[in-house]
Amino acid sequence: MLSLSCFSQATPYVNPNVRASESLSGYWKYIVDPYENGYYNYRLEPFEEQEDTSRNAFFTDSKPRDRSELIEYDFDLSDSIYVPGDWNTQKEKLFFYEGTVWYRRLFNSTIKDPANRVFLSFGAANYKADVYLNGQKLGSHTGGFTPFSFEITSLLKDTVNSLVVKVDNKRLKDGVPTVNTDWWNYGGITRDVNLLETPSTFIEGFSIQLERDDPGHIVGLVQLNGIDRSGSEVEVHIPELGKSVLLKTDEKGKASFRTSVDSLRLWSVNDPKLYKVIFNTKEDTITDMVGFRTITVKGRDILLNDRPVFLKGISIHEESPIRGGRAHSKADARQLLGWAKELGCNFVRLAHYPHNEHMVRLADSLGILVWEEIPVYWTISWENEATYENAANQLQELIRRDRNRASVIIWSMANETPTSNARNRFLTDLAELTRSLDPTRLISAALEQSSYQGDPWVRTIEDDFARVTDILSFNQYIGWYDGLPDKAEKISWKIQQNKPVFISEFGGGAKQGYFGDKHTRWTEDYQEYLYEENIKMLSSIEQLRGMSPWILVDFRSPRRMLPKIQDGWNRKGLISEEGIKKKAFYTLQKYYLSKE
Numbered sequence: 001m002l003s004l005s006c007f008s009q010a011t012p013y014v015n016p017n018v019r020a021s022e023s024l025s026g027y028w029k030y031i032v033d034p035y036e037n038g039y040y041n042y043r044l045e046p047f048e049e050q051e052d053t054s055r056n057a058f059f060t061d062s063k064p065r066d067r068s069e070l071i072e073y074d075f076d077l078s079d080s081i082y083v084p085g086d087w088n089t090q091k092e093k094l095f096f097y098e099g100t101v102w103y104r105r106l107f108n109s110t111i112k113d114p115a116n117r118v119f120l121s122f123g124a125a126n127y128k129a130d131v132y133l134n135g136q137k138l139g140s141h142t143g144g145f146t147p148f149s150f151e152i153t154s155l156l157k158d159t160v161n162s163l164v165v166k167v168d169n170k171r172l173k174d175g176v177p178t179v180n181t182d183w184w185n186y187g188g189i190t191r192d193v194n195l196l197e198t199p200s201t202f203i204e205g206f207s208i209q210l211e212r213d214d215p216g217h218i219v220g221l222v223q224l225n226g227i228d229r230s231g232s233e234v235e236v237h238i239p240e241l242g243k244s245v246l247l248k249t250d251e252k253g254k255a256s257f258r259t260s261v262d263s264l265r266l267w268s269v270n271d272p273k274l275y276k277v278i279f280n281t282k283e284d285t286i287t288d289m290v291g292f293r294t295i296t297v298k299g300r301d302i303l304l305n306d307r308p309v310f311l312k313g314i315s316i317h318e319e320s321p322i323r324g325g326r327a328h329s330k331a332d333a334r335q336l337l338g339w340a341k342e343l344g345c346n347f348v349r350l351a352h353y354p355h356n357e358h359m360v361r362l363a364d365s366l367g368i369l370v371w372e373e374i375p376v377y378w379t380i381s382w383e384n385e386a387t388y389e390n391a392a393n394q395l396q397e398l399i400r401r402d403r404n405r406a407s408v409i410i411w412s413m414a415n416e417t418p419t420s421n422a423r424n425r426f427l428t429d430l431a432e433l434t435r436s437l438d439p440t441r442l443i444s445a446a447l448e449q450s451s452y453q454g455d456p457w458v459r460t461i462e463d464d465f466a467r468v469t470d471i472l473s474f475n476q477y478i479g480w481y482d483g484l485p486d487k488a489e490k491i492s493w494k495i496q497q498n499k500p501v502f503i504s505e506f507g508g509g510a511k512q513g514y515f516g517d518k519h520t521r522w523t524e525d526y527q528e529y530l531y532e533e534n535i536k537m538l539s540s541i542e543q544l545r546g547m548s549p550w551i552l553v554d555f556r557s558p559r560r561m562l563p564k565i566q567d568g569w570n571r572k573g574l575i576s577e578e579g580i581k582k583k584a585f586y587t588l589q590k591y592y593l594s595k596e
Helices: 330-343 357-366 385-402 421-437 485-490 524-539 583-594
Strands: 026-032 080-083 100-108 117-122 128-133 136-142 148-151 160-168 193-198 202-210 217-225 233-238 243-248 254-260 275-280 285-290 295-298 301-304 311-316 347-350 369-373 408-415 442-448 450-452 455-460 472-475 501-505 544-547
Touching: 080 100, 117 128, 128 148, 136 148, 202 275, 202 285, 217 233, 243 254, 295 442, 301 544, 311 330, 311 369, 311 501, 330 357, 330 583, 347 357, 357 369, 357 385, 385 408, 385 421, 408 421, 421 442, 442 501, 485 524, 524 544, 524 583
Parallel strands: 311 347, 311 544, 347 369, 369 408, 408 442, 442 472, 472 501, 501 544
Antiparallel strands: 026 080, 026 100, 100 160, 117 148, 117 193, 128 136, 128 160, 202 217, 217 254, 233 243, 233 275, 275 285, 295 301, 450 455
């Protein structure tokens, strides 16, 4: 396989959620550049690769030195746009735009200690970001939904600093996701940007969790970054438990630990207990709130803390209800997860890409279990090594970010991917990578169902990758793409794998406020009937252990063009884009309340 550095030249992610940071949120200047004139000369040669970089390269943020010099752009005179946020819903003229937009933010350096280091941290930028500070390139990052950082210590000026970011959201055949999806391709710096100051040797990352096979012990590791990382002492302290462990790092700055614990309140959906965990070195301190629990599979059961759990879920896209556009704030997370709780959910599937970190941190505190996935969606370029490395890099960045979130119980490898030998190798390699990085969580994928031995009335799962997953998850749309809702009562299921079954998607569309009889498509009545019949059908699957119907809220999709009904929206939501609940919301709610 290729080196992952070809996809992320960033330094390891420095997380602003566990240390003090300075937000760069606010209005940034921007320039739309569909021909990428600010990056290439007229012969398509990158300015940054030329010995004498033209001052017409946008990343130099140049001004004419005299009245005769030709400079064909000016950030100061350009329009402004808010960061974090997508450009599509902020600027009407950019609603359908896919391509390059340049961002510029000026800021003053506020380093507290000249011996410290400074990092620039991005929550996400869709899809490829090239980042420059004071005319110098920091690096690039590919992947629209995972975090990245760059060290900027040596490039900071005492006065005003110019931060320029080139963001390109063009869809690519060999990309992850590929060109064909069913959600809006929001472009821009869509999540928070922060400045962080650290000591010269700092705590780069950590993991801490209950040992899967012996929940009487907590295990973890700590990674230091800096010239003094070798042989350094690190204290791991959990004040409420009266527990402290003293570690010494190896030559790579890493230290692992295993320690026994007594009287531990396990994190659960009914008692989402979080403990303050403090990591100390002689130079650095970081703090996080962490829950401790186990998640395993035994036969056909999913066990949370060794007790069977039924996953009462719903799928969610990262869109802001009511406000519209890409969701990015804590308020967005509270709205979406609040609706999920009202629905009766103890579980959410965050589809079809990594969502904002606010979502999983809030899920930790609310006691909501979480499925996370990367955008290996539909038909990826399975034979392309670079495509695999891209997917693997996004997966690693997601796991590094969320490996300490008790709410996250499932890493998903893909959604609705057609079976083939190349695809099976691709997904199996991802699964093996995931288990090497985090052996404590479950692995799944949203597979597709098929007829059993050619009988259209008996359904099964025939997919080689089902042997790799811990949970047998699949999507099915009986009553919407496959017949009418009354077809569900005639369908039976023959599941041959001795694993928990999880229905990762089912559902149908309804225009909120459109009523009729239960046989009229697009009415709330039809959607309600579909849910009633699907719930009865799926409940007959003996090993059913949960579901996450599609989907909580209507969301934008260019694929959905039916006038007066869709108008650019996927209408399978149980709630409209204006926040109004449809009849099927209460059907699913009633079912979930019956599962208490």
